[in-house]
Amino acid sequence: xxxxxxxxxxxxxxxxxxxxxxxxxxxxxxxxxxxxxxxxxxxxxxxxxxxxxxxxxxxxxxxxxxxxxxxxxxxxxxxxxxxxxxxxxxxxxxxxxxxxxxxxxxxxxxxxxxxxxxxxxxxxxxxxxxxxxxxxxxxxxxxxxxxxxxxxxxxxxxxxxxxxxxxxxxxxxxxxxxxxxxxxxxxxxxxxxxxxxxxxxxxxxxxxxxxxxxxxxxxxxxxxxxxxxxxxxxxxxxxxxxxxxxxxxxxxxxxxxxxxxxxxxxxxxxxxxxxxxxxxxxxxxxxxxxxxxxxxxxxxxxxxxxxxxxxxxxxxxxxxxxxxxxxxxxxxxxxxxxxxxxxxxxxxxxxxxxxxxxxxxxxxxxxxxxxxxxxxxxxxxxxxxxxxxxxxxxxxxxxxxxxxxxxxxxxxxxxxxxxxxxxxxxxxxxxxxxxxxxxxxxxxxxxxxxxxxxxxxxxxxxxx
Amino acid sequence: xxxxxxxxxxxxxxxxxxxxxxxxxxxxxxxxxxxxxxxxxxxxxxxxxxxxxxxxxxxxxxxxxxxxxxxxxxxxxxxxxxxxxxxxxxxxxxxxxxxxxxxxxxxxxxxxxxxxxxxxxxxxxxxxxxxxxxxxxxxxxxxxxxxxxxxxxxxxxxxxxxxxxxxxxxxxxxxxxxxxxxxxxxxxxxxxxxxxxx
Ligand code: HEM
Ligand code: HEM
Ligand SMILES: [Fe+2]
Numbered sequence: 001x002x003x004x005x006x007x008x009x010x011x012x013x014x015x016x017x018x019x020x021x022x023x024x025x026x027x028x029x030x031x032x033x034x035x036x037x038x039x040x041x042x043x044x045x046x047x048x049x050x051x052x053x054x055x056x057x058x059x060x061x062x063x064x065x066x067x068x069x070x071x072x073x074x075x076x077x078x079x080x081x082x083x084x085x086x087x088x089x090x091x092x093x094x095x096x097x098x099x100x101x102x103x104x105x106x107x108x109x110x111x112x113x114x115x116x117x118x119x120x121x122x123x124x125x126x127x128x129x130x131x132x133x134x135x136x137x138x139x140x141x142x143x144x145x146x147x148x149x150x151x152x153x154x155x156x157x158x159x160x161x162x163x164x165x166x167x168x169x170x171x172x173x174x175x176x177x178x179x180x181x182x183x184x185x186x187x188x189x190x191x192x193x194x195x196x197x198x199x200x201x202x203x204x205x206x207x208x209x210x211x212x213x214x215x216x217x218x219x220x221x222x223x224x225x226x227x228x229x230x231x232x233x234x235x236x237x238x239x240x241x242x243x244x245x246x247x248x249x250x251x252x253x254x255x256x257x258x259x260x261x262x263x264x265x266x267x268x269x270x271x272x273x274x275x276x277x278x279x280x281x282x283x284x285x286x287x288x289x290x291x292x293x294x295x296x297x298x299x300x301x302x303x304x305x306x307x308x309x310x311x312x313x314x315x316x317x318x319x320x321x322x323x324x325x326x327x328x329x330x331x332x333x334x335x336x337x338x339x340x341x342x343x344x345x346x347x348x349x350x351x352x353x354x355x356x357x358x359x360x361x362x363x364x365x366x367x368x369x370x371x372x373x374x375x376x377x378x379x380x381x382x383x384x385x386x387x388x389x390x391x392x393x394x395x396x397x398x399x400x401x402x403x404x405x406x407x408x409x410x411x412x413x414x415x416x417x418x419x420x421x422x423x424x425x426x427x428x429x430x431x432x433x434x435x436x437x438x439x440x441x442x443x444x445x446x447x448x449x450x451x452x453x454x455x456x457x458x459x460x461x462x463x464x
Numbered sequence: 465x466x467x468x469x470x471x472x473x474x475x476x477x478x479x480x481x482x483x484x485x486x487x488x489x490x491x492x493x494x495x496x497x498x499x500x501x502x503x504x505x506x507x508x509x510x511x512x513x514x515x516x517x518x519x520x521x522x523x524x525x526x527x528x529x530x531x532x533x534x535x536x537x538x539x540x541x542x543x544x545x546x547x548x549x550x551x552x553x554x555x556x557x558x559x560x561x562x563x564x565x566x567x568x569x570x571x572x573x574x575x576x577x578x579x580x581x582x583x584x585x586x587x588x589x590x591x592x593x594x595x596x597x598x599x600x601x602x603x604x605x606x607x608x609x610x611x612x613x614x615x616x617x618x619x620x621x622x623x624x625x626x627x628x629x630x631x632x633x634x635x636x637x638x639x640x641x642x643x644x645x646x647x648x649x650x651x652x653x654x655x656x657x658x659x660x661x662x
Binding site for chain 1: 476477484485488498505524548551558562564568571574575576577582592618621622625635643647648650651652655656
């Protein structure tokens with residue numbers, strides 16, 4: 001194995017650990033909806049939720065970085081340039097996450113001054129981490145970009161996938177600078193904040209996972225490079241062709257001009273197209289190889305990624321992306337339903353597929369299968385589908401009773417939250433969330449044990 | 465033109481992306497004009513000196529804010545600069561206490577607590593909190609609530625005490641008043657209508 005791949009494994013371990021923290025924080029956040037006096041004044045809902053969504057972003061980022069550190073040396077047939085620096089920064093990254101966690105648990109919030117924003121809590125969704133930590137993330141990501149670019153230059157070789165990756169990392173990094181400002185005007189604040197959130201998940205991350213899945217397909221099914229690269233270009237064209245102006249679906253109600261209703265509605269309604277394309281691509285490849293693969297779990301997680309991305313992001317997103325519907329669904333549990341399905345389908349499943357690819361190589365088997373992974377796969381996906389189903393019901397009830405009939409006042413809000421459909425949805429989310437958590441336990445167990453007793457093979461590895 | 469050729473799609477990807485980025489840049493320049501304080505959709509900060517309503521507009525077919533005559537906040541007439549400083553402070557309170565991880569602003573944030581877009585106009589201040597706090601005005605009731613939400617709960621899901629001092633609570637009230645005057649293309653629809661019809 002290359003040093004870069006050893007670093008990748010460290011990133012995977014950290015990602016899986018944070019995935020666990022995310023689940024615990026998610027279950028805790030969900031519990032407040034059922035027991036509002038839980039930990040009141042000690043550790044309030046907002047802090048639990050911050051843990052939940054911030055660890056989400058971090059574990060996915062770590063998973064992506066791990067995936068690139070994994071495939072890059074394989075792609076170029078050489079060690080990654082400047083890997084020593086990346087190795088050091090991995091520990092810096094982990095230490096920063098730990099320090100921010102301690103501050104979030106024990107300090108939680110500060111006074112209304114710049115000091116709080118720099119050292120305690122920035123209070124902007126997904127990027128609550130204090131500025132010093134955000135600076136740290138910028139440094140880590142810049143090093144990562146340097147590793148990728150410098151390795152390509154040293155190797156004097158570029159592949160289509162690498163071109164897409166390198167060009168994608170530029171906006172991905174620049175957008176993160178959005179984590180710093182604290183604009184007074186809420187409309188301009190949210191205007192830029194959505195560049196970060198939307199352009200990450202519906203633009204740059206989507207392209208990044210496209211590159212990673214392209215490598216994954218070549219790895220587990222031996223799909224030809226020409227085919228995956230052609231599809232990758234088509235995906236990039238459609239994702240960015242619809243997603244850049246699709247940004248407008250977040251500009252309906254934040255004080256922005258009325259033309260966003262039509263522009264955002266139109267382009268975002270087209271956003272499912274590339275995601276459908278990815279499903280077609282995956283099925284086509286699977287069919288072309290008669291479902292033959294050297295890595296069953298990775299193969300099924302790749303399929304789950306393709307379907308989850310299309311259904312969770314594409315279809316669940318489409319449901320509420322037209323302004324006529326969004327006027328009522330906006331900012332309800334309906335949004336949460338889509339958010340969970342999309343993040344899980346598009347990115348969670350993709351990262352897990354890579355974990356299994358790494359697992360196969362580490363355990364040195366030329367065919368990876370088993371029993372436990374199926375339970376992990378089943379429980380996680382069943383739990384998640386149950387959760388988003390419960391949230392969808394709760395969200396539709398909320399959209400109806402709070403927004404449409406009630407007019408979104410405090411009283412209307414309460415009426416929505418106490419509606420029996422809503423309450424049942426919250427219980428369902430909790431129950432299925434526990435099933436999801438059980439799936440996580442099996443996943444971890446399987447990752448630590450799969451392939452141990454399988455026959456060793458000498459093929460496939462050509463590490464120096 | 466050969467659609468089997470990756471080069472064809474590569475060119476397509478680059479040109480499509482470039483065109484979209486240019487369009488986005490133009491729209492952004494235009495939008496930023498409209499949403500600056502004092503732009504066509506977002507009022508100046510000293511709007512807090514005026515009365516604010518929210519009514520259905522038959523020509524635009526949506527609810528829009530209505531800015532009325534003078535209505536002082538905390539009995540004081542704020543200059544533009546004073547109002548700006550107050551908003552700066554209000555925003556810092558909102559960020560430092562992570563209000564957005566329980567509440568939504570313009571529908572963005574978390575869904576554990578009510579949307580604050582039009583909180584200034586919420587009938588609950590008159591109907592529930594003014595009697596409960598024995599405050600004489602809406603803004604005084606809001607300040608008292610924000611300083612001690614745990615003392616004046618209306619239902620099982622309470623807001624915790626986030627230790628706002630009086631000046632911080634006043635800044636937040638001003639911020640919410642300004643926010644309620646932003647033209648949000650009709651979100652939230654029918655705000656407070658059920659109550660006002662009764
Ligand atoms: C991988 C891709 C996607 C991910 C990870 C994702 C995730 C999310 C998340 C987390 C939110 C909530 C944001 C917040 O307020 O914090 C959201 C909102 C939204 N998403 Fe997506 N999404 C994806 C793709 C899409 C697509 C393709 C569409 C449309 C077809 C879409 C439509 C929407 C809409 C309309 C909202 C606003 C909801 C509201 O008004 O409250 N999303 N998305
Ligand atoms: C045990 C499983 C989980 C539970 C119980 C859970 C629970 C929750 C809760 C209670 C919230 C706060 C929603 C609100 O503001 O009312 C939330 C938000 C969120 N969670 Fe989870 N979660 C779980 C797993 C996941 C997974 C696996 C992902 C993604 C891979 C995820 C992504 C998100 C996102 C993106 C948000 C913000 C959504 C929005 O505001 O629209 N969660 N979750
Ligand atoms: Fe979006």
